[in-house]
Amino acid sequence: xxxxxxxxxxxxxxxxxxxxxxxxxxxxxxxxxxxxxxxxxxxxxxxxxxxxxxxxxxxxxxxxxxxxxxxxxxxxxxxxxxxxxxxxxxxxxxxxxxxxxxxxxxxxxxxx
Ligand code: DGP
Numbered sequence: 001x002x003x004x005x006x007x008x009x010x011x012x013x014x015x016x017x018x019x020x021x022x023x024x025x026x027x028x029x030x031x032x033x034x035x036x037x038x039x040x041x042x043x044x045x046x047x048x049x050x051x052x053x054x055x056x057x058x059x060x061x062x063x064x065x066x067x068x069x070x071x072x073x074x075x076x077x078x079x080x081x082x083x084x085x086x087x088x089x090x091x092x093x094x095x096x097x098x099x100x101x102x103x104x105x106x107x108x109x110x111x112x
Contacts, residue, residue, distance in 0.1 A: 017029040020071050025044060035105050041068055042096060049087065049092060065082070072103065079103065082099050085100075
């Protein structure tokens with residue numbers, strides 16, 4: 001989608017530090033890390049937010065969680081947090097579906 005920063009990152013029009021890529025998803029390190037390890041997993045398909053997900057996306061979302069587990073194993077993490085901010089009030093600033101993966105420190109609950 002034109003003017004979507006994450007579409008441009010997925011298309012390599014904007015540089016990023018890659019973690020993983022396949023035909024459905026791209027994973028790259030977050031510009032503003034909130035943990036010693038903090039990367040994002042995005043769908044290559046432009047989906048504005050989790051609010052737009054339907055049953056049609058079930059395989060995609062399942063694949064994203066499988067990819068996250070695979071990356072975590074490869075990086076040596078057995079403990080990590082996955083966050084999807086959905087909507088401005090929840091902290092979403094980029095309106096392209098993405099999953100934050102945070103690891104390498106203890107996490108507080110509830111999140112702020
Ligand atoms: P959220 O606020 O939940 O929509 O998360 C957006 C995240 O995207 C935020 O943690 C910062 C990150 N981010 C924004 N622009 C860029 C960029 O150009 N490159 C990278 N690597 N991360 C970005």
